[in-house]
Amino acid sequence: MVPPTAATKKRKYDSKRAWGEARALILKHKRSVSIGLVLMLISRSSSFVLPYSTKYVLDDVLPKQDLRLLGMVALVGLATTVVQVLTGFALSQVVSVAAQQAIAQLREEVQGHLIRLPVRYFDSTKSGVLVSRVMSDPEGIRNLIGTGLIQLTGGILSAIGAMAVLIYLNWKLTLATVLPLAIFGVGMSIAFKRLRPIFRERSVIQAEVTGRLTETLGGIRLIKVYTAEDREKAVFGKGVQRLFENIAKTITGTSLTGTLGLAVVGVIGVIVMYVGGGDVMRGTMTLGSLLTFVIFIGMVTAPLISIASIGTQITEAFAGLDRIRELRDMATEDQEDATKAAVPSVVGRVEFDQVHFEYEPGVPVLKAVSFTAPAGTTTALVGSSGSGKSTMISLIMAFAQPQQGHIKVDGTPVSELKLRDYRRHLGVVMQDNFLFDGTVKENIAFTKPGATDDEIVQVAKIANAHEFISQFPQGYDTIVGERGVKLSGGQRQRVAIARAILADPRVLILDEATSSLDSESEHLIQEGLRRLRAGRTTFVIAHRLSTITSADQILVLEHGEIVERGAHQALIALGGRYRDLYNRQFQREQDQFINPGEEIAATG
Known part of the structure; x- marks a missing residue:
């Protein structure tokens, strides 16, 4: 089964630590983020020109029938549009590449930390959870280093700038629209607070489901022998159902924020239509100002609505960073050994x-x-x-x-x-010998990177492996498959013995x-092992x-x-x-x- 873990139930999301982790990550990539922010500011600033020029055209250019001035305004609008397009493209290139680079680096760091943790941690943690920590959790940082955070910043700045224009155009009408916007802001704040732990739980559930699937695939032969396919399907189905229920909650939450945003747009539209239309009829507001006001209201509300989506993504990124920090807080064997004595040699x-x-x-x-x-x-x-x-x-x-x-x-x-x-x-040959999905040569040389072909052949002969390896069409370049599945049990053990011999261990x-060997092969290998044991x-x-x-x-x-x-x-x-x-x-x-x-x- 895939039950809720104790960590899922008890451990609370540490927002302060997550913010600290996010801040450190942003500072690490501050150059790309800074360039992105500059490009965003240029793009957003240029986006104000064309909407505001509408007021100028309606109130000043058209009444004067000035074609020359109309052409100039059109050229300015075209130029700012080109600037928007170019800066938008450059923005996506700079920050997207930087985000992918940050994801790759974080994955390397997390994997490097993970494999140095004590064995007891791996004994108590599912492999699917660990895979999720390395591969899935770093994905969220694209919303911090990438376009997410920059779009969020740009949306806020655009909303503030547009609000300033609205106040300039008609401060009374602007005040009338503030209340719905304030309600929307409070609603989003509540939604983010409730969605954050749900997003955190989703990754935990997904990791557990992935872990169970990994176990199922790894034990597929046992499952088939005992006709346990239906049982495994039921167990996996329970985990998938929990994942579905979690995702359904987040869909409901994000849908509510989006619906609230649409409601706010509708209410503001009605207010502008009624109050602004009255001002135009009374002559206290021009038609151009009203139309420009409507455009800039859109420039306020649109970023706020997009903030709901972006904010959810950033919330998910924070949850992933929190989980990564939880892993990186664990002391590695190297950290535990920092004050311990070095071992330059071992007598045995x-x-x-x-x-x-x-x-x-x-x-x-x-x-x-x-x-x-x-x-x-x-x-x-x-x-x-x-x-x-x-x-x-x-x-x-x-x-x-x-x-x-x-x-x-x-x-x-x-x-x-x-x-x-x-x-x-140390050198070791275990009962269940693990081989990597590579060539026979790579698996033997695992204990001594850079070993020569002659050294590999020599230890293979001692382990009585050279004969069967030579019979393969690709010889030592034969791919052994995942966990050595393409070799027999006896062949895997002989490769593992050759690997241990090449390590030249003291212990x-x-x-x-020799548990998987026939009597004849075992006798030959025992002779090789006797020579290997000498002096060890x-x-x-x-x-x-x-x-x-x-x-x-x-x-x-x-x-x-x-x-x-x-x-x-x-x-x-x-x-x-x-x-x-x-x-x-x-x-x-x-x-x-x-x-x-x-x-x-x-x-x-």
Whole structure:
């Protein structure tokens, strides 16, 4: 489902901070904004000439039958029209390009900040929400750097200028039209105040719906296997309905402001017709002045009506900036590491000292775990599902920190090291290997940008990947598809192993690194991994215990505690939990080898 989040319910829109963010953004692009404002002033000023010349033509030129003067007025009107056209075009070019540049820069900054946040943030936030923060929220700033803010400023200035002309033409009639305009202004103020939180909520809902859609597409095979299409459609439909209801509210609000504007225009028109017409009949106002007054009334009301639309867009932009600021206020790993020690080199001695860890308060995952992995040794982690093996690996990679105890590398707690420096000495092959949608070569070279073709081929051979890669028509330039979907599970793992080998890490983590390989490929890769492990501190989680018999130490975990530790032969001789696991797995593999049909029937 796509329920309202706690943030949606509790967090209030911070208008002061949003204004501060908008001000900083405008100052950053002040050159383009200043040029835009100048062009706007020229365009708006020139727009006054032709309407006001109407009064001059009707009251002075036509009564005198002066064709020469009429031609001059027409030329002036034409010239100001040309100025309007040119400045309008230049305005759109300058500010639109500047707005798109600002959007691109903001997206880069937000993405750069986002990917440096701690892993715990990604564990608790939907990917669709994060995509919306990077791609959708910056879009609104085009209404600040682009034409929106300039049009708003121009509309206000035009209205003020036109109001001055109206007062000059007939101040009594002008005063009669002020009351409807004041009512319109108050109405827009109330509308903006109520629309602002609705616009903010819309982006949150849209991000949640997008996140669910992303999950659905990513798990399409699972959905089809369990014929869950209708369920997923229903879940997505609920989210879309919430989005529709939100949009309907904003449509209603903006429609009301537009309707109010039309009503104001109608009321003002009636006032001008009745009062102005009476003044003309009494001779206190010329016909030219009345017609000019009508034109300038339009120049007052039209900008005010457009302000309703522009103001809504700017309100939406402020909401997006507020959400972006909320994200950028979160401390990145680099900021958290600012005062921590640099890690120029790693020998590889890893130590757990009374480590306690829990994801949820009161539900311990690791309990007083202590062990030492000397530099250059291999430590295997064994235990049933949920015993804490993957959590230990996560702690070694510094994706999380223990609530109690310390994890030390070369005698220094990981919590005191700069994580970017420390992770440069890590290599990892996970159970679920992630490949980018690029070539095989690009995926292997991901850990060492600029690696030569010879280096890539060499590590591919160690990982037993060179043979199948060479059989592709494009070889190492073969596109692997999103998440490596065009490769088999075993092929993806071999590419991931080659990628880890190329990193030349001091601490190597193998989390079910050979789980998707057949026995023959696994044997070949194990030989390569043995050479890779030489001189490196290695942690191995293996589903086949036969692959870890050469480990320097094996830690047997149950319910977050180490219940046995030692080398393979010593644990077998101990006759405890490890021997039980090993014998059971050995017997199962023997049964599969002798009569695979029975095994299939038993598990089917």
